[in-house]
Amino acid sequence: MAQPQHDPAPASExxxxxxxxxxxxxxxxxxxxxGLRGLLVSVLGHSHDHADSVDDALTSSARGIRAVKISxxxxxxxxxxxxxxxxxxxxxxxxxxxxxxxxxxxxAIPLWIAFALGTRAATRRYTFGYRRAEDLAGLFVLLMILGxxxxxxxxxxxxxxxxxxxxxxxxxxAAGFIGFAGNEAVALYRIRIGREIGSAxxxxxGYHARTDGLTSLxxxxxxxxxxxxxxxxxxxxxxxxxxxxxxVLRQATAQMLARLMDAVEPELVDQxxxxxxxxxxxxxxxxxxxxxxxxxxxxxxxxxxxxxxxxGEGHRIAEQVxxxxxxxxxxxxxxxxxxxxCGHDGVDPHEALRHHEIxxxxxxxxxxxxxxxxxxxxxx
Numbered sequence: 518m519a520q521p522q523h524d525p526a527p528a529s530e531x532x533x534x535x536x537x538x539x540x541x542x543x544x545x546x547x548x549x550x551x552g553l554r555g556l557l558v559s560v561l562g563h564s565h566d567h568a569d570s571v572d573d574a575l576t577s578s579a580r581g582i583r584a585v586k587i588s589x590x591x592x593x594x595x596x597x598x599x600x601x602x603x604x605x606x607x608x609x610x611x612x613x614x615x616x617x618x619x620x621x622x623x624x625a626i627p628l629w630i631a632f633a634l635g636t637r638a639a640t641r642r643y644t645f646g647y648r649r650a651e652d653l654a655g656l657f658v659l660l661m662i663l664g665x666x667x668x669x670x671x672x673x674x675x676x677x678x679x680x681x682x683x684x685x686x687x688x689x690x691a692a693g694f695i696g697f698a699g700n701e702a703v704a705l706y707r708i709r710i711g712r713e714i715g716s717a718x719x720x721x722x723g724y725h726a727r728t729d730g731l732t733s734l735x736x737x738x739x740x741x742x743x744x745x746x747x748x749x750x751x752x753x754x755x756x757x758x759x760x761x762x763x764x765v766l767r768q769a770t771a772q773m774l775a776r777l778m779d780a781v782e783p784e785l786v787d788q789x790x791x792x793x794x795x796x797x798x799x800x801x802x803x804x805x806x807x808x809x810x811x812x813x814x815x816x817x818x819x820x821x822x823x824x825x826x827x828x829g830e831g832h833r834i835a836e837q838v839x840x841x842x843x844x845x846x847x848x849x850x851x852x853x854x855x856x857x858x859c860g861h862d863g864v865d866p867h868e869a870l871r872h873h874e875i876x877x878x879x880x881x882x883x884x885x886x887x888x889x890x891x892x893x894x895x896x897x
Contacts, residue, residue, distance in 0.1 A: 550576030577714035577812055581632040584710040584719060585625040592622035592726070595699030602692035605685050612672055612755070616665050618729055620698060624661050624722055627654040628776040631644045631718070635811045642817040654720050655773035662725070662769060666762040673755030683751055689740040696733030698724045715848035716812035721772050732758045785846075789816050792845050796838045798822055800859055816842065817853040824858030824866075831856040 523541050596618040603612045631654035639646040683689065707723030710716075735754050742750025786807050793802045801821035808815055820838060822831050835854040842852050865871075 566792060577716075578632045578636045579718055580710055580714050581719055581812065582629055584707055585629045585632070585759055587631075588707055588726070589622055589625040591699055591703050592618055592625070595696055599692045599696050602685075602688050605688060612669075613737060615696075616669050616672075618700065618733075619665075623727070624658045627657040628718060628722065630654070630813075633644040645810070647814060651716065651718050651811035652773070652776050654810075655721070655769070655776065658722065658725075659766065659770055659773060662762060662766045666759050666766060669755060670759035672760060673752045676752040676755065677749065679754075680748060683740070683743050683748070686740050686744045692732050693735075693737035693740065696736065697730040700730030700733060702770075714812050715809075715814070717772065717776055717809060719812075721769055725769065728761060733759050735761070736769060777807060781807045781809060781814075785814075789818075789846055789849075791843060792841050793818060793820060795839050796820075796834070796841055798826075798834045799838060803857075804855070812848065814846065814849040815850070815851040815853075816846075816849060817855075819857050821857045821859050824860070824862050824864070826858075831858075892896050 599618065603615055604751060628651070631650040635646070635648040637647050660857055670797055688774050704723045704725075704727035707719050711719030711721075711723055737753045739754030742754070775802040786805060789807055790802055790805055793799060793805075799820050799822065802818055803818070803821070804819040806817045815831040820835060822834050826834075839852045839854055858864075859893055860866075
């Protein structure tokens with residue numbers, strides 16, 4: 518919905534973020550660095566006194582950073598162990614799986630940087646802050662997955678054309694089980710932490726690790742095929758792993774593009790709307806928008822109240838809505854609430870903006886119906 522670029526917020530509009538809603542009553546005393554020094558401080562972190570209170574966003578980012586650190590170490594150890602077996606056995610299926618595991622380990626690095634950047638304070642240039650970096654890191658993850666698929670496919674086709682005798686098959690089988698165990702452990706950890714902090718990127722990377730674990734089991738079947746007298750089984754399994762990687766790429770691409778396009782679960786929108794509508798003295802809710810930015814939710818809406826109320830009373834109602842949203846909607850840390858007067862007095866409160874009307878192609882839904890006196894094509 519197009520918005521006039523010079524439309525000042527009315528006095529009755531309530532625009533706040535989570536920090537203001539939960540004033541801790543003390544200063545963290547953090548110095549906000551800029552440039553390269555600021556990035557290093559963000560990534561490496563800084564110490565906190567035990568008595569200091571750390572807000573939810575910083576805590577979630579810290580947990581995300583810890584998760585990618587631990588998973589990076591586990592996957593790196595797993596991949597190195599498998600690489601040693603590749604050198605001994607010459608298994609291309611195991612090589613393909615090892616390549617994928619290395620790429621999966623490296624995807625933790627951009628996520629680490631993105632979590633760190635997300636904790637930095639907003640600036641006059643980046644007025645919304647840096648939390649979108651977490652979503653952008655997903656693009657690098659996609660490139661890494663694509664690269665691993667290309668390399669694994671190339672190696673598999675090359676081994677079909679130029680066969681190599683595989684030795685130490687029991688060791689290859691053992692390495693496949695090692696890959697499965699390491700990846701599944703990382704998958705369980707990433708998914709659990711990702712759900713707890715609301716990070717779709719971390720959850721997706723967890724499912725990616727789980728898929729890697731399943732492809733490690735495929736290596737086991739390839740080695741068994743070779744042991745049974747089918748030497749082509751190893752590179753063929755390598756090709757199957759390549760196809761599996763491409764399926765992961767397809768799924769991950771859909772998730773990342775949806776996130777970058779501000780897609781959100783409809784059930785979440787319903788929850789936000791229900792909380793706002795059930796607040797006393799709210800007559801209607803319109804212009805409802807909810808989106809994920811990094812691992813935090815942002816919401817904006819217009820509420821309709823009695824036009825006979827004062828500006829202060831309208832603001833009080835908006836604050837009640839906002840307060841309930843922050844408590845009842847998990848991961849929501851920003852709520853922008855615009856107050857509209859009802860139209861029972863016959864006055865159109867948006868008459869001055871009528872010439873900015875944009876007629877939509879179709880009505881979005883009943884939940885975005887404008888209140889009396891406010892055309893549905895007008896901005897908030």
